[in-house]
Amino acid sequence: MSRDEYNTRMEVPMFLYKQLDDPQQILPLATSAFALRPIEQGAADGWLASSVKHGCELYGVYEDDALLAGFMLYDFQMRLRSCVVPMGGIGLLCSRLDARGKGAVRFMIQNSLDTMMQKGQVVCVLDPFDETFYRHYGWEKFSRCQIIEISPNLLKVPERLGAGITATDLPFPDEASMSFYNQYAAEHYTLAQRTQREWESRTQILSWSTDTAARGVVKFFRNECVAGLMGYDLTRKDGEDRPTFHANLLACEDEAVFQEMLRYLRQLSHQVATLRICLPLDRELWPYLSDRPAKSTIRDLFMIRIVSLDLLDGLRMDAPDMSLGVDVVDEQAPWNHGVWDLTITSGVLRVQRGQRADLRCGIGALSSVVSGFSSFAQLIASRHIESLDTYQGQDLPKTVTFLADYF
Template sequence: MRIRQLTKEEAAERVALSEFAFQLELTEQQREERKTRFRPEEQWGAFDDEGKMLSALHLAPLEIYIGQRSLKMGGVAGVATWPEARRHGCVAKLLAHALEVMRGQGQTVSMLHPFSFPFYRKYGWEMTIERKQYEIESKQLPAIEGFAGQVVRIPKEASALNGVYERFARRYTGMLKRSEEWWEQRALSKPGLAALYRNGDGTPEGYILYDVRNRLMTVHEWAALTEEARRGLWSFVANHDSMADKIAMTVPVDDATSFWFADPRFKQEIIPYFMSRIVDAAGFVAQYPFLPGSADEALTITLIDRHAPWNNGTFRLEWDRDGTARMQQTERQSAGAGIACDIQTLTALLLGNRRPEQMARWGRLQGDGEAVSVLERRVPSLTPYLADFF
């Protein structure tokens, strides 16, 4: 089996594989559009000795926000295998190769949307992002007051929305840093309209991307930077009561709409959504926004990673007072505080907002109480969220 990048000439076969694997029914125009957007440098395939494509995946060079910082991220998508090649280790080899490629490209973290959570957990990815989904009857919407600005419908253009989006995205762990191309081809490609909230001074503080049809208002995306913007956007939604009997929307898990509403008994679901994986632990730790402390601190961490050998071993993790951290492999367990965990647990701690003390209680983090306390002090509470799909 050989792993290599695809060529431009293999675009049609790659599209056909995706159509089959994901049971897509593309029109000829959609196939041509996919071929036009095909970037062979982002596509990797597993081939047999005769050069036949067995499996493929898309490795997208993206960036995500973590605690106000943007980090390079390898987005794994479109993982597909022809049925005659399944259960022959093709995807396992592709994923192992992708980890090496991401490390070489400085992508210290990876994310993907799994067809199966257990499958990708075997290779070091962990569930980090959940989303909350609402279904609200229009009659449950309260009268909204207390805002001085207004909501106006605007053309669906990235330039009008990205400023609000970036300020909103930086509040969460896992939100994409969107390019103009991503806005046009992804975020704004869904049917419907856009509306912007401007405060009393005319400053944009929120927006909504939505569609209304068949008595249902679907909110594709929602961002409110202030309490005033939140009230203004909900008032705008309520003004569609003559057109829609229900509102469906997806929000971060920390959204408190049910508390704000007089009648909180509407349908709410927490949906497991995306998985993440630390690709290069030392590189990731050096960029991560740890909290400052009263003094320099350190601990020893024994990390288990069966698919990325550079992460597998014992490391000394050190923090400066200002939160700057470094992680270096060491020959042996040094004196002082120490912990042990696998790469999934470390990913959940730093990207999934699973607290160290919580993970220790669950048996996912082993170590003495002093080491767990150091982590508890240094790891910030960051709510994971992703508004996009890839």
């Protein structure tokens, strides 16, 4: 489909899509959509103003003078395979209660993809309220984590070997800590880079977070250099005598630093009742436990969607040389619709328009495979991807995906 044909299709007379210039415009929608109580609305107002001040953008769809739906667009840099690429994060997607079924949200999502493409954002990530809803628009499962709840006394860590590692609790990461984290994020999982803006968002405590007493980081120092960083929340609910320590980020150079993080957590036994540790799926904690945890769960986190196949061209990845034709179905972003040749040579993905397809799939399935969360073989077996006669088993290796931010 040509750009002119796309623009014609997007011109729905009853709706107007545009950037919102005042955060107050979306607050009534958010209040009803997320059932914000009066005590929470003031904090939401402040959070919206702060988010816009720090670079987030608000967009919405109008019918005449009435705002029917809106969302917040974040601008991230996220590791995808072996590259750090621009990623659009969608949050606060909401609509009027009486706007359901009018097509305003569909119109907004279609336009949001065009907005992200114009910004050069390669993929879009969101934390879904309903996976089925977003799967209909081209997003697919992308990230999981393991959450382990234990008493600090359950941790059994070997004695220290070699040079000591020191730990310092900080309410906000210093420059050395932020630099360490961004280098780590560029080399591990699907982590996003964090600037001062992201750290401020991550460490602030909003008034509706009535259980949260503190947020911060613990810096681990070795040989005069940062060797690890732990992000945490400290919470206590009404009626509880002792708090829970949530370790939501454990970035470390090696196993020795990871062990030092566990020693630090064990030493909290006199202050906290429970440790709640969030880890990527490939990080094993059981060798350091004396007994089974009180609770251990696998949690689905984010969904991902390719914004523009053209923008994937040049992506570096650890994958064997291969060539594959894919007939992509994408009703929301027609610039992706059609047959594409995906070729990997010396670890570089080349993407261009093609003529012959070996596979046929929706953009969501392809997004999950490109991210490393799934594989062509897995999704062919589950009938999410159709294998055509010319397919010869080409595939991309799976990787461990993990995104530690939220929005």
